[in-house]
Amino acid sequence: MQNLRSKSADGFIRRLRSYVLQRFEPLWAFAARVPFLAKIVNRSIINTAVNTTRSRPHVYSTVSPYTSWVSLTDKTYFARHLPARDPQPQLPDREKVLALFQRPENGERQCPKSTLLFPAFAQYLTDGFLRTEMSARSRTTSNHEIDLSPLYGRTWAQTDVLRTKSEDPLLRGRLKVQQILGEDYPPFLFEEDGRTYKREFTDANRALILDPPLGLKSDVDGAARQIFAVGGDRVNATPFVSMMNTLFLREHNRIAENLVSRNTDWDDERIFQTARAILIVVFIKVVIEDYINHISSVYFRLKADPSVAWPAKWNRPNWMTVEFALLYRWHSMIPDQVAWANGDVASAKMFLDNSYLTNVGLLKALSLTSEQRACALGLFNTPAFLAEVEKRAIDQGRDSKVASYNDYRKAMGLRPADDWSQLTGDPARRRALTAVYGSPEQLEFYVGLFAEDVNANTPMPLLIGTMVALDAFSQALTNPLLSEHVFNAGTFTEWGMSEIEKPQSVQEIVRRQAGRQALDEASVAKIRMTRPDWERTFDRF
Amino acid sequence: MQNLRSKSADGFIRRLRSYVLQRFEPLWAFAARVPFLAKIVNRSIINTAVNTTRSRPHVYSTVSPYTSWVSLTDKTYFARHLPARDPQPQLPDREKVLALFQRPENGERQCPKSTLLFPAFAQYLTDGFLRTEMSARSRTTSNHEIDLSPLYGRTWAQTDVLRTKSEDPLLRGRLKVQQILGEDYPPFLFEEDGRTYKREFTDANRALILDPPLGLKSDVDGAARQIFAVGGDRVNATPFVSMMNTLFLREHNRIAENLVSRNTDWDDERIFQTARAILIVVFIKVVIEDYINHISSVYFRLKADPSVAWPAKWNRPNWMTVEFALLYRWHSMIPDQVAWANGDVASAKMFLDNSYLTNVGLLKALSLTSEQRACALGLFNTPAFLAEVEKRAIDQGRDSKVASYNDYRKAMGLRPADDWSQLTGDPARRRALTAVYGSPEQLEFYVGLFAEDVNANTPMPLLIGTMVALDAFSQALTNPLLSEHVFNAGTFTEWGMSEIEKPQSVQEIVRRQAGRQALDEASVAKIRMTRPDWERTFDRF
DSSP states (O other), X not given: OOOOOOXXXXXXXXXXXXXXXXXXXXXXXXXXXXXXXXXXXXXXXXHHHHTTSOOSSOSEETXXXXXXXXXHHOTTBOEESSOOOSSOOOOOOHHHHHHHHBOOTTOOOEEEEEETHHHHHHHHHHTTTOOBOTTSTTBBOOOSSOOOHHHHOSSHHHHHHHBOOOSSGGGTTOBOOEEETTXXXXXXXXXXXXXXXOGGGBOTTSOBSSOOOTTOOTTSOTTTTXXXXXXXXTGGXXXXXXXXXXHHHHHHHHHHHXXXXXXXXXXXXXXXXXXXXXHHHHHHHHIIIIIIHHHOOSSSOOOOOGGGTTTOTTOOOOOOBHHHHHHTOOGGGSOSEEEETTEXXXXXXXXXXXXXXXXXXHHHHHHHHHHSEEEOOSSSOBOGGGHHHHHHHHHHHHHTTOOBHHHHHHHTTOOOOOSGGGTOSOHHHHHHHHHHHSSGGGOBHHHHHHHSOBOTTSSXXXXXXXXXXXXXXXXXXXXXXXXXXXXXXXXXXXXXXXXHHSOOOHHHHHHHHHTTSOOOHHHHXXXXXXXXXXXXXXXXX | OOOOOOOTTTOHHHHHHHHHHTSOHHHHHHHHHSHHHHHHHHHHHHHHHHTTSOOSSOSEEXXXXXXXXXXXHOTTXXXXXXXXXXXXXXXXXXXHHHHHHBXXXXXXXXXXXXXXXXXXXXXXXXXXXXXXXXXXXXXXXXXXXXXXXXXXXXXXXXHHHXXXXXXXXXXXXXXXXXXXXXXXXXXXXXXXXXXXXXXXXXXXXXXXXXXXXXXXOTTSOXXXXXXXXXXXXXXXXXXXXXXXXXHHHHHHHHHHHXXXXXXXXXXXXXXHXXXXXXXHHHHHHHIIIIIIHHHOOSSSOOOOOGXXXXXXXXXXXXXXXXXXXXXXXXXXXXXXXXXXXXXXXXXXXXXXXXXXXXXXXXXXXXXXXXXXXXXXXXXXXXXXXXXXXXXXXXXXXXXXXXXXXXXXXXXXXXXXXXXXXGTOXXXXXXXXXHHHHSSGGGOBXXXXXXXXXXXXXXXXXXXXXXXXHHHHHHHHTTOGGGSTTXXXXXXHHHHHHHHHHSOOOHHHHHHHHHTTSOOOHHHHHHOOXXXXXXOOOOOOO
């Protein structure tokens, strides 16, 4: 039997809640079937998750260690949940800390619940708004909303160059595509020389209007790597992210096509903007109903019910925090090797190379990704090729002077840990942590997040899970498109509302895109974030 | 006896509310004295005012006649309370409409309640956030917050050049000033030639960093007019606005001086930012407790209690509407002549000339302004020199395709008017309106606002009063500095909180600035928005 961590610092109420929500399946099945009960349970779970900590506006940002008009309004800085720790205590040597993340050779730990589709979706989602400014890492280029900026760009000018603005009435409202082996993908960013940006994506001074692909070195052939012209600078990072973006690109054009046939008097602009509005809401529904439900350890399946947020005291303008940007570094979920069409490929090799996607096609890529097991979140599981990225994350936490791990436990309604057993049941991990930090009170935030064992029935450890749920609900459901007087057929059209109201998941979107085409149902059914062999365990109190 | 308008379309509940709130003085005096009662009454009046119409986010903006991601997020466009009226009906000839505003020669109508200090404050207040972009009038340069941008500028770069950033520890956190006749004013914008911007306010290309003063023609000598270097492009428009700005400039520096002596280890930046935060809150308190209470027709004096907004469903991000920008054109309150130190001066002559302020000094200017009666808001009362501005307002309403007057009555919970007598008791005005519009159903929004008689005990007609109260409360109390976890001594210091908690009015700020200096108390006592000879009337049901 596995060594289990102690729950003594989780708090009685939280333990009771988990206990009840993870048992009594018939009760939750009944609640889900009675609409008014389902609404109440849904509302109550979401409100509980968000009310774990105090609501926005955040008191502090990374601009200064005190509150000011600038810190409350200048959104080019990250907000922060807790004030800067100033002065910072002496922290352990960075190399020693980095060693805590290192995956042993041929020793990757697998995640019992998640397929690789889960981290792929997580990366696509968070690249849209957790956007550290690379040249000044206390700042951000985020729009602070779930706005599908990886697909549409962050600015009006970027969106503009990604659109066809076709003269053909039947092609109104579309995003640019190219065909590869009979399938739609974004156009390539580079001319055939692999170095020159295509004219259509640059301004009068030949400067790129789109954000340049992150990590793409100037000596790499961008054409051979099939780098796409897309809204986000991280979309090309792996074929898995490109895969998600391609799925939503096609969905945008499918929605636009449907809007055209139902609104023949609308111009390109109106078709485009309405398709975009519908797709953003569809995406938010996938986030909550597919992705968050996968993260959730409980029976009751959550719904993206916009009305939960309407009267909520936590409905305040979104502002991404530096803590949120840090806790989403799920490098340890990436396997060393991925089983692809022609055998295993090293993950590192897939970096900035979309040919892995285009060679197999979107459907096959999605099902291959879903057949691959994700690795487990946590220490001693980061693949070697991501060590450099891990180092930057440790530095960002230190440079941002984030408070201690225990400070965040307290802010999130947990008791501070005073024994390593409250974090992990693994004696080896406890010894390693003791050697580097002494006691949990000395533990820094970034390391603490990943020092915890993953909880039962979820791919997340406790503190990450708490903070992900908090930020996901409080930032997704406050989207302006979901607001009380906007979320209706006046905004989306009747057809758009009916699209939105359909069940939403990555798999459902694939199925919908097939249209009248025959689909390989066996492959489609594989597309899921939860492994088919996952079995619910009955966690102790 | 005066002809009175009919209240038949005001609605029963609203009439009853006005009736009760404008009578039973002992009851309201008692409520004001019992803290928990006062809190409840205050909250209930504010919530009632804001819940008159649906809350933000606004469904539409001036970017497009339909809702889109852009219309919900691009704040360089105005929001709108109601959708665009598209197509617009045939509207009366603009010259005929303009004639409805024209003040007869020597026939100005006076306001029974307000001194000229009231419109002076209103202009200073609204110039901060009702900022139509002059080159593209569907757009705005607003920050959409009460942020004292006329004093501090709209951008970081503007704020920067207005600060001293002094090396002297005792002068930390100050805004730049110059002395004229022994008093502090903002520095001049121009070199002595009256045409060249001072180097300190321009960038590397000699372009002005501050917004250029609106309406200042290039052939006017900016030095002779004593044009100030300030945050807002409308501050120099009249010596009355400059007067308000000078008052708050001095208040900033007084607060900074006090913070320095209490926080000797703080740098220039922290002193500046904390003084600014305190002053913005002081200003918001003046807005509600001096200015809005002057507008209010009822006995109970409202308090700027931040906690009213904390749980409110209307606490949503601010966004200025085109309707709000239109209804604040109070040109008719400006008298033709102003009694100044050396006799009467034509108002038109005071345009863009601060020497009227500096010649008499701030205290005298404030008391002279307060001794002057404001004119009455409404048709047939716009001074000739403002006809051009009135014309632009009519055009902006039409270009923005705002809905009809009756549409806005309905949106604000009033019944649509079907008879001119529901707007005005004046037979001449009714005849003129009939000649131009036929019936109230044809009346356009901008004209309708001013076609109504001013109500009892307030300088406002009904629809303007309703919309001003709605927007004032819902935009002032949602200021991030007033939010639940920010409004405390951690942000403002203990001393700052005690400053904020003092009674706030223009008069009180003048008194506070005197410090240990002897003050001409007779002059100070005159500084008020309400005329000393105003007498409450008992309005009928």
